Amino acid sequence: MNHDFEILYPYTRNSTSPVSSPEETAPRNHIIRFFHYKQAQDLREYLEGNVKSNGWKWVERHNPAMKFPTDFALVSIEERLKEFLVGEFEKLELVKDVSLDVSYQRGVLEEKAVGAFVDGKKRPGKIFTAMSFGEGENSTGAVANTSGVRISWRRNLMMQKSQVTSLFGADALWLKGYTGAKVKMAIFDTGIRANHPHFRNIKERTNWTNEDTLNDNLGHGTFVAGVIAGQDAECLGFAPDTEIYAFRVFTDAQVSYTSWFLDAFNYAIATKMDVLNLSIGGPDYLDLPFVEKVWEITANNIIMVSAIGNDGPLYGTLNNPADQSDVIGVGGIDYSDHIASFSSRGMSTWEIPHGYGRVKPDVVAYGREIMGSKISTGCKSLSGTSVASPVVAGIVCLLVSVIPDNNRKEILNPGSMKQALVEGASKLTGPNMYEQGAGRVDLLESYQILKSYKPRASIFPSVLDYMDCPYSWPFCRQPLYAGAMPVIFNVTILNGMGVIGYVESPPVWHPSSEEGNLLSIHFTYSDVIWPWTGYLAVHMQIKDEGVHFSGEIEGNVTVNVYSPPAHGEKNPRKSTCVLHLKLKVVPTPQRSMRILWDQFHSIKYPPGYIPRDSLDVRNDILDWHGDHLHTNFHIMFNMLRDAGYYVESLGSPFTCFDANKYGTLLLVDLEDEYFAEEMTKLKNDVINNGLGLAVFADWYNVDSMMKMKFFDDNTRSWWTPVTGGSNVPALNDLLEPFGIALGDKILNGDFVINGEQSRYASGTDIVKFPEGGYLHSFPFLDSSESGATQNVLLSGMSKADSPILGLLEVGGGRIAVYGDSNCLGSSHMVTNCYWVLKKILDFTARNIRDPVLFSDSSRQDKTLHVDDNQLPSRRTDVNFSAYSAVLGKELICGSDSRFEVWGTKGYDLHVRGRNRRLPGYADIDVGRVLNSTLLIPVKKSGLIKRVMTILQGTSTWATYMEMM
Template identity: 50%
Template sequence: MLGAHVLWDNGYTGKGIKVAVFDTGLSRDHPHFRNVREAIDYTNDEKSDDVIGHGTFVAGIIASDYEGCPGFAPDAELYIFRVFNKDKLSFTSWFLDAFNYAIHIGIDVLNLSIGGHDFMDRPFVDKIYEMSANNIVVVSAIGNDGPTYGTLSNPADQSDVIGVGSIDSFDKLSTFSSRGMTTWELPHGYGRVKPDIVTYGSSVLGSNLPKLGTKCRTLSGTSVSSPVVAGAIALLMSSVPQDRRHLINPASIKQVLIESSQRIGDANIFEQGNGKLNLVDAFKMLQRYTAKVSFSPSSVDFTDCPYFWPYCSQPIYHDGLPTIVNVTIINGMDVSGQFIAPPKWIPGKNGNLLHVGFSYQELLWPWTGHLGLHLSATKAAANFEGIIEGFVQVNITSPPRLGEKQPRFQSMMLPVRVQVIPTPPRAKRILWDQYHSLRYPSGFLPKDALDMDEPFDWNGDHPHTNFRAMYQRLRESGYFLEVLNSPLTCFDPKSYGALLIVDPEEEFFPSEIKKIEEDVRANGLNLIVFADWYNVQVMNKIKFLDPNTKKDCTPVTGASNIPALNDFLSNFGIYFGDTIYNGEFTIGSRTGYYSSGTSIVGFPKGGRLLYTTLSNLNRQILMSLSGTARVPILGFYQTLSMEDELSSTSSEEDQNPGKIVVFGDSSCLDEAIQKAGARYVDDCYWLLDNILQVTQEGKDLNTLFPGLTQIEGHLLPYEGNDRTSWSLPKRPSDLSEMEKLSQVMHSKDLQGDMCSSHPFQVNEDKFYWESHHKYHNLSWSNRAHVLPSEYPTYPPDTNHNINPQYLYPYILIILALVLLLAHFFRKKPTRQQARSSSEAVQEAVAFKVQ
């Protein structure tokens, strides 16, 4: 199907190319292979043969010479590295030893039909860089965690590696093929485009274990599509004459593959990368290749839909946060290179209406580099609607090759085309808080639904990864979603209708707590929060022994950092608890599933709550007992202005204060949970849509949310029947691991330069909070200065039962008053006595007021 016979007919079969396969091994006497040069076992098993079949199948795709299931390069020299044992387990140390030997023997192509989520395993990641730097073309499977976005595996997500996704025989993207973007850059940036390329990985025919009888079998997965590309590369490299072999390197091979690839229909850039492998066109291109520098993607076009999703899904407008597009620079001139000048925006049609900021590393190594474009419309484009065009100029230099006297140089132009619209109304603009989202592998951040097999929360929690469907729903409903990857002090509340905080794990700066209180009460910003489970005992229950480090791995927080979220909401009197609940909930005619969520334990008087009966997971997980409870999970509160917090009316001169909506679970918004849970979790985009109709469009709350209970008194988080103390979730006793991850906890203060979007915004759009100076020296450890006292200043809810011992003083006072009144009326006073008494009372009252 890929035209390998064209190269075979020309006499190219992979001869002279060394291909390494890191996998489950290969039987030494397998009849399908004629050129296995070496097979080494790095595991601790007694037998070194492949007993699983995965490594055999992968090797067969690359170099089998059996007619029934031939490989691409049957004459390639195979080097088999067994790095997985019979139980499919492996260790970083095994890989490192194997990598070192592969470098030593001069491997040309390395296939890794493996992958994991830990892109922060520095020894492994750095060794992959070293492999590339030693001119080894590394090919790796992108992963089988699709169709959810943000599911890329490492090392396929590294820029120097050729990451391969899967399509079926009809050229449709395989459902299981992992999707981009990369999540290395989150939460403070934006991901890169991956996969690089896709090819066949569904029901592919390959070699079987000899002992199983049948000589060939079919297999599906990106573990299959990766060796398809690796075998194709070996075949292509064997077609290059010796006098041109110096042109072959990881960058030139990647350039040839992606520039000759063909787009497939109905798949965007984070699904198919640059397109489908085209072996014949790659062969033709390789024959005339000259060393160069190129971009991936080769252009930035916001009008190219659906391919250029998500960029084509939302136009740019003035006053919006910059849209970030990350471009990979591929340097075929040398393993190293550098920018000799900053990138430059060259305006084309309407180009002066676009502000372009740049982020990049001056050094390119190995073979690749990064260029970030931060795009925003200028003030002159506030009412503009149309297309803006231009180019980004980049000048790259690399060291001279052997025999050359001058450094190599290339100037490149990246075409840019964006769609711009007039600034949308405030009510249609939603701000997503990305800054307070943490994810594995920076630390053990646990899964959001406890019935999932996957232990980690690793998808990035971004509107363009596992919250993609939610983002699409918002866009279809006419909302514009902007992503804030800076602290909450960095945005102008008057530009947005609502702030959306979903499943936060990070702590909050004291200044953020005060600013959002001001934003809601004084500037009319609506606040919508979707929380998730938290319980220290459960966190300790799900810890496990890391086989690599031999240490216990304990979550640094729950699915949400509820203690931090309670701090954040405390000035509104809103608190979540640490009991975990599961079960169905109903709102009107709609039903949803609450999957490992928390409940509301504190809420202000006058608020409206949705109560529902759910299963208590704390009892189930910690005590193996069942139990249910009727608890509030959804709350609506119309805040009062800051001046009128203690009164029932607000000033007409002030802007109407905003609304607060809280919900105790985020799983129904998360595609990763919906697709991977032990119980299928239906989405609740309808819930978010109805919330926004209330907060943004002023629709009737009772119509959209029938069954809410308006509370007549404050719901307070009392500890059982004790009305003298509160019971709120507490942080773990050991915060050392959280401190390593947190941008908040170890910062002494919150300075203006932490607003990371500022360097890339137009000067006139930069926002500085006027009250920032009051709090910028207030560290997280001193956050109590901005929080309310532990106990309420308002009177307790009259609906609560009062302990009789607290009534005795009041009874005594009443009896004393009765005795005084009886004594007073025993003898009727004269007119003069009455006048004198009245004057005395007035004098007493006047004195008290003074």
């Protein structure tokens, strides 16, 4: 019996040289997607007849999907003609888009091994998180000289623990005769051997790789199949009679390509699979070819189960496609019903900054030391969410077999199966909803739900209870009060009535008592629900007359959903969904205790190559955790609440908040630019309205960013950071009226203030500061010139004093600037600096001056100054408008702001917002804008048109299909 620990690692490729090589100019395969399906030969003739250049060639695909119509072509394009030929292909009437055929490979994501937008037009491929393939064969039983009794006891204990099927009560359904019969299970993995003794019903094996084998030579695919349908007594699967369809999509070198996945997905659709397990994922939810194909899979009534990711215990680390509403996203727990440390946490980050993330994972299942089949015979154990995923996939297969084969398709679909799982799940004590979703899967409860299921729509989660802590975190940690920014709760509409549905009329709030009328509530939602799911975002404010109210508000939100009649029916299917709210309200806190967090000016991956805040971190170089109060800054949020502060979030420009209500505006780890109106308003808010301002910056050095540029031979493109850890030039513009500026050093080291020690991790320095302010300097290593980070701190390199913390009173307000934010976020924190934050907030909000921070020795008796031409400059070789919510955009208050300024320019602003442009930045928007509406071209006629709308911050999307 072998025990391996499985870890999901992002893709890596060991190509680090920025120097051109023959491979860089070699022809590269591209995927041409079409608006509709045709035979491959017809598509070939169409392309060859319309694009007659010699710079491209048709690439034959020899796989089972070629027996059916396809919606894409694979072509090889010479690098020297790539831009021209891609443009020619995209002009064609039937062509949807052209993208690289990206390869995916398991490995640790390291320096110079990832990328971002570089060519100003198309994004490179998906940063992928792949399953691992543990294959150790060492026994973990007792040592040889241990007594036979102890060996027997250990083995029995492991047997009891490892039979995950019995923990979920699968044997009770087996006794009823349900074993997964006539359920077609697609396993996208590394294949399986035809004569494996653990499986009684391997129906088909298909190979989608460029290797001439159907066998599993790595072990992961066999293991997953064993968890789902194994019949060995030592490692039983849930549904032993399930029909296994093994899709071999990874090579022995653990490599796959987008085109392989697309063909395999198309084949799964054509052969009418019932369930599909996918043990891969990644952070790039904007990879439309992949995301849209997943929608197509579920729209064709295939229930997809996918691992939520192994990036825990960090928050904001959900993997795609498991973070999609139409997919069953699975997290992992251990045998003590604790969330596994490796399991990724929510919330989803698609909706930031104007909205709030959805609850994910959907459910959790045991994912540590799960027993499954080895390659040839015998059992071993693995751990990871891609082990928990086949646990749920096996449960789903077993549940599907409960419904008689002749009417399964009338009852079972991705919507109804998710309803059965989340409504039947057991809520765990301790974890919050963004860690556990609905809770641990309960097979028998879900069985009872399906046994009497009638098609309906529902809401998940169906309850928001401020008294239910910690499950309702973060909502239960901070009550509502009058005058606050809206609190947004984003729920998923599950529609078991049909693949497409509609919200019949606006949702309605039904308070259960007179106090409920103090709640002002607005809704944003999917008018069209497709495929099987939509969203409802509830925006909540307390009316001004509730400024002194203390108590509870309770009631229901109802929303009516309908779907077209099913086959043989005359009338539409209708259902009423209910969301129960139980809210806690307190009197409005005093101004000094209210903090406003700036979310609007934060940029994350995707879409751009936003580098990490600490350059010491080598295995996670992208800033993709959301930088939100409730993702990677959740510990800081809890600390501030414990300290008595009330923390609100602003996902719109500075013109959209009333500074008279807040003690401090908190700017942390920001990458975007600022509208001119924002800078003018902030200056007035601080000097004349007494607003406190606290800034936590990060490194910014153009030379270092250029050194991080590399050619990714996988995507045939250059990857380069679009900014630093924070956008120091933009912050300097914002702080210029106060005489403050930051430099371009990259400082590393430890420092102590009054006995409190912190690590300064790739922070910047202060280079301009007014006379009369208080400035603190410490000896650090500057790695901006050497390219070194913490790794060389022990090498004896000399350190120099650099100012990193400044405090200043200006007019009626107070400002604090600190050059590092890594000590506030949980992603890669070495030591926290919450003690610094508390002292800063004491000063900015209440003018409480710590005697050490405000000592005479730190007071500036003259102005610290450098010439403006010595300040950090913006990159002139990056099209920053592609990632910015400011450059080239219109100033507007989003649905995260107070209701009275929705869709306006904000408070006391009567001029029209100007598009912000800066020297060196291109004005062209490449079409991949944060929080914007993405439209697939509709110039074509006579075709099926799919339009995806990512509403600004309210939730995931509203999608529909329309016949022209």
